[in-house]
Amino acid sequence: MRIEDLEDALRREPAWDPPRGFARRIAELAQQQVDTRVRLLGVLALVPQAVRNGVRNSAASLDGLRWTLRQYWLLIAQ
């Protein structure tokens, strides 16, 4: 067998054809991930303030923190 025959056989291997709707589905998934990341970043940005508030009012801090975490969770779960 010649090397040219090998090259020819390799080039005959079929290419992959994406299924119908593949690009749209990926675009939607990517967008969902971006939305989730934006929400998470928003949540993380609020954490330092929540901690400061907690330290300022130690008596109410635990309840306050619970409430805040619940709000964050609801935000993420949207």
Added chain:
Amino acid sequence: MVEDERRLIEACLTGDEDACARLVDAHARMVGTVIWRATGDHRLVEDLAQDTFLRVFHALNSFDRRAKLSTWIYTIAHRVAIDHLRKTGRWQQEEFAVSPDDEAVAGIEQLHAPPMANPDAVFERDEHIRLVREALARLPDKYRLPLLYAAIDGLDYPAIAGMLGVTVGAVKTLVFRAKRMLKDEITDAY
């Protein structure tokens, strides 16, 4: 980078879903083909191609606009395929660097092996392809992947070099060496 591509990237980064779909459309066929060649399993391609594009969009913000977008995307596809091979224990831990043994055969790409006696009489086309596939599966990944990628229509040596993280010269050497090894494998098997 062409202006259209730059605009497409900017649109994707602003959350334009149509732009994201156009980007996927433009590269899906090549991404899937790279993954198919690397894994050898058609059933995995859709999932791994999806994984590739999600990684692309996740990292698009950090993409160096001076680089070629297609090569960057195919590099991610290659890495996704390699990650899969690693997870399934099919990856041979070998770098794509050219070894002294490979260097010994560099620069003689035009040297063709002598034809076997009347090969057309020996192999029907399907049998021929089956033999090549079986022999390919026995090649080390270091040689198998450059050879397979080089046979993909539209994937040139500079792109393959970018994907594998080696020079164009190294790709040529690895491909040449792979062809020789493949031929030897088939000759020995027969």
